[in-house]
Amino acid sequence: MPGTQLTKVGPLNLCRTSTSQYPTTQNTKELQPLMANPVCETTEKKKQQPQGPERPNSHQKFKAKLMQWVSYIAGDMAAFGEWMKGQFILLQILDWVLRGAAQVMFVNNPLSGLIIFAGLILQNRWWALNGFVGTLFATISALIIGQNRGAIANGLYGYNGILVGLLMAVFSNAGDWYWWLLLPNIFMSMACPIVSSALASINSRWDLPVFTLPFNILVCLHMVATGHYNHHFPQVLFQPRTSMHNLTWSELDYPKLFRSIPVGIGQVYGCDNAWTGGIFMIALFISSPITFAHATIGSAVGMVSGLALAAPFQNIYFGLWGYNCVLACIAIGGMFYALTWQTHLLALACAFFCAYLGSAIANVMSTFGLPACTWPFCLSALTFLLITTEIKNIYKLPLAKVTYPEKNLIYFWKMKKEERIAKQRKEQEKDIASQQKKEKIIMAAMEMKARQHLDACTVDVLQEESTQNRPDRKSEATELNLTQL
């Protein structure tokens, strides 16, 4: 099961301070190790060095080694990406394709991508091939139409491609290994970066990502352009519900219901195999345990919503209620908002909203013989990202700063700390200023008194003594004045 091999590394990690903000998952312990990302580690090392010259025992040594090893494969594998830049172009493209495959789940990690491809092959080799072709051609097309190289290298042009390729194969009614399908597959994959770029021009006005909208648009376009009764590219038939279905609560199958959680995660890639879903969960966990946790929660929320809205059990078992909630929950819970308990609750609300929306969109789309795709996720996540609020703990990261939940969180903490320090400095300055003001007032008061006393003395002197002493006293008073001001 994912995460168990890393449980013991926990104690070493110094970055855990705020994971207690994250209350509802049972995976909190497993989450901690991966929170040590490179940025954090370096600051940590600096702190450790002066602490002690004592030799660590072999247990600590082992832990430290494991930590470093983890930092190489977890997160976004930035070191690997950097190393890749000097390699042969085909190898680079492979890296981009693998990152693209994982980016569907907001994971920017080639290892996760590799594991996901393994899961896909386990499910169906023809689908996996189509997915690979889709990712590849989407990436190539992005290169051709001159898109930003950094975005391509992070797989941001590939993830729509893999979904287009996969789902076109999944929804094709022509059976597996119908090679002609690769033609529209390539065409649609190559259209992905175009639609992505166009949508980004619109969404960037609100600093929003395009999510899987290009995939939704293009797969729906292909399916509705051809349809069930097409000679070349027939599609699976979707039909609107026109009568009451049977619903006996005693028939509810609990093992199947439980299995619907990994299946729901698998359905993000159109896979109904629970093992494939489990493999995807491992892929998520490797890169980011927060993502993994929210994916699981999202899938569970979807399942519960399905029961609440009296959906046919078959649909729930099949994971159709889960996959949108999985994506929505990941997006809101830590990916585009910094993870606090407020945004965690927001992610839950978004998952419920997404499930509702999923049912609605599925019904609407079936009128046109279409599946819901990931429209519900896109629309609900965009809605929840557009919220403006006066609560400071609901912090939407600038799109350029989004990496993965753990790093986002560290960025948020850093920012908050800097803010606090700046505030403190300001207050200190204010304090000093007010102190100085106070002192001035006191000084002025004292001077006033001194002068009054002096004047009184002068008067006394004048009355008592002769007049030759006066000018001297006056100059003294002036001196006092000058020094005290």
Place this chain on the structure above:
Amino acid sequence: MPGTQLTKVGPLNLCRTSTSQYPTTQNTKELQPLMANPVCETTEKKKQQPQGPERPNSHQKFKAKLMQWVSYIAGDMAAFGEWMKGQFILLQILDWVLRGAAQVMFVNNPLSGLIIFAGLILQNRWWALNGFVGTLFATISALIIGQNRGAIANGLYGYNGILVGLLMAVFSNAGDWYWWLLLPNIFMSMACPIVSSALASINSRWDLPVFTLPFNILVCLHMVATGHYNHHFPQVLFQPRTSMHNLTWSELDYPKLFRSIPVGIGQVYGCDNAWTGGIFMIALFISSPITFAHATIGSAVGMVSGLALAAPFQNIYFGLWGYNCVLACIAIGGMFYALTWQTHLLALACAFFCAYLGSAIANVMSTFGLPACTWPFCLSALTFLLITTEIKNIYKLPLAKVTYPEKNLIYFWKMKKEERIAKQRKEQEKDIASQQKKEKIIMAAMEMKARQHLDACTVDVLQEESTQNRPDRKSEATELNLTQL
């Protein structure tokens, strides 16, 4: 009947100057009293004070008292709202809920809200309860997700809630007092502020309000997510028209047709009772007679459009052609545009456009088993608010300045007056400048002549007299030069 008790107050009002711009309603006289809002009154009083120390007779006294009394309950009851700020929070929330109930019709007035709730109770107590729950939870949710307190206090987060609550009850096929319905009702009401906030982020780019879009989205979402054949939350069945209906013009029932005007206003809240509609009209009139007039006109326009487009008479009688036009006509006629005769015509055009759109959207939505909700109003009003024009009298108020039609109008007049004054000042300055320029030119010309004359004299003198006088003359000429320049 609304307005009659206020008719006699008219003569006192000094702010009537421009009501003649408002030609098509029969209510012009009734409209005048309420135009005196606090802002206007104060300027009025200042003018009156110096005018005369003569004692007003008892009739005038009575009028003045009535005026003040009217100013407390009409408009947006700003004084009451201000007073409410110091009260207990539950009482405040009640105020916000009542304002929210009235804000559906753009009326920010708790008294109107109370009357509207009375109308709803007259129609159906279960619906009224659902409406109340909806408003309440929408307001609470807005507080929770940290929305602007001022907007909440004006009921801007409640009006979608009341519509969601009401219409979910209206369109439920499970019958009245099906208590489970409160669950989705509360969920959807609480989603209202989220959707409102998200839409506001988009619409604010064009300085547009969100209207009832959140309600439309959420009710459609609930209805299509569950549908007619749902076990838990079955919906009323809407089906597309698939054959010619009977249409015999001789069967047209004129009393029913006339009654469709209040019914159309009632249908804004989903009520088909003419008395309820009448009560709503009173609620409108209390706050703003301009709103009341446009509501009536809008409902009539909708009815006429229904006849023109050969709609089934039953739909027209039922007010389905009216309610969108009511809202659209109010929105354009004085609420978001300052009321001039141009915007009044625009409001009429918008009402006709809205009726057309209403028929179109109803047909499209019926394909999905959905009612038209207030989509036609939202889309047509947004379209008409997006127009850019070179006509100065079509003035769209900045969203932050929108209050109620009468106050908007005063704001517009004030702005226009200031503009005129600024223009006059500029012209005067220009006049002065040109006057000065003119004078300079005249002076220069005169000087020229004087010099010529002088030179001529000099020549004469030279010819006639001896040379010793010359230098003196010259210096004189120079002197003249210097003084005249």
Place this chain on the structure above:
Amino acid sequence: MPGTQLTKVGPLNLCRTSTSQYPTTQNTKELQPLMANPVCETTEKKKQQPQGPERPNSHQKFKAKLMQWVSYIAGDMAAFGEWMKGQFILLQILDWVLRGAAQVMFVNNPLSGLIIFAGLILQNRWWALNGFVGTLFATISALIIGQNRGAIANGLYGYNGILVGLLMAVFSNAGDWYWWLLLPNIFMSMACPIVSSALASINSRWDLPVFTLPFNILVCLHMVATGHYNHHFPQVLFQPRTSMHNLTWSELDYPKLFRSIPVGIGQVYGCDNAWTGGIFMIALFISSPITFAHATIGSAVGMVSGLALAAPFQNIYFGLWGYNCVLACIAIGGMFYALTWQTHLLALACAFFCAYLGSAIANVMSTFGLPACTWPFCLSALTFLLITTEIKNIYKLPLAKVTYPEKNLIYFWKMKKEERIAKQRKEQEKDIASQQKKEKIIMAAMEMKARQHLDACTVDVLQEESTQNRPDRKSEATELNLTQL
């Protein structure tokens, strides 16, 4: 056939330099003459004047005359438009109406408009009348609601009107010469500028045109508001495909397939007559051969796409696959992007994408009993105009600078030239700066050497001679220092 009478003028034209960028049409030769627009000619004349005082022979004279004549009727007939400004208002409106008729194809040319009306009359006189009424009232309405006079004069408010008028007549099921149809026709035409203005407010944020979106919205609105079963305004019935159609490749009729190219161009105005399509092609060629070429290519691409997606042959013959691609190909190929080989390829891609989208939208719209109108063109062209790219040769013209492809191209070249010159100047300056730097370095090095030599000499002198010479040498060295720095 279009263009043949102009073929011989080619050699005279000096502006042909870059037409080799335009490889796929067979019309390249015919295209050249019209590239000489007024701007180009003047620069040309200036060049020619100093070249030679030799008398041109009669052949050259004839060519020059023809050139000038062409410049009067080709392009946007700016000279004619300028002359029109002083004419009677009704004559001006006629000019605007004719330009509006041609603007459907992005052609701002009253002569083309006249030819297009001729084509429409050839097709169906009732349709032509409706088209004329639509254009006229749309233009008048734009004047009433205070739209920009320049835009009206360029026909930018008329083209949606002609389409609304025409297509409402085409899709009416009440038969020709059903005079009542003029009522909704006038209403919808007058709504055109309102919807145009509203959409422009949105699209202008991305510097995008509104294309034929107002027409699409309004015609769909009218059709779905009335529907097939309406008593007053019945519409033609569109129904979704619910079974497999027959498709025998041997039945493919090649002459009909070839004829589908002009028919596709004719279908932009809803005309299925191949001759009408041919007349439209002439109208296009007169104003802009690039537009003409892209229209032809677009229609061909649509036809090919139809075959690829297994569309019923009847639809392909009828031009239903062509008209959207025609418009999309014109818009991307030279109209809103400057024509380079990259944008030409982009235009081809857009045409294919548009054909796909056309099929999809037609299927979706048929669910509501609607035709596809030009939604596919609008959506695909907008998508392709929203792309952001790092390729410099894909240059989107600012909306205010868009005229017609040839002029756009000249604008692009000019801009590029200026950029190149600016760059060269910068480089020269950099060269000079680096030269100066180099010189300084060399000087410094020389000085260093000289000083070393001097020091060495001094040492020698010191060793060889007595000490009294030293200070002098030192001062000399300092002198050298000062002069060389």
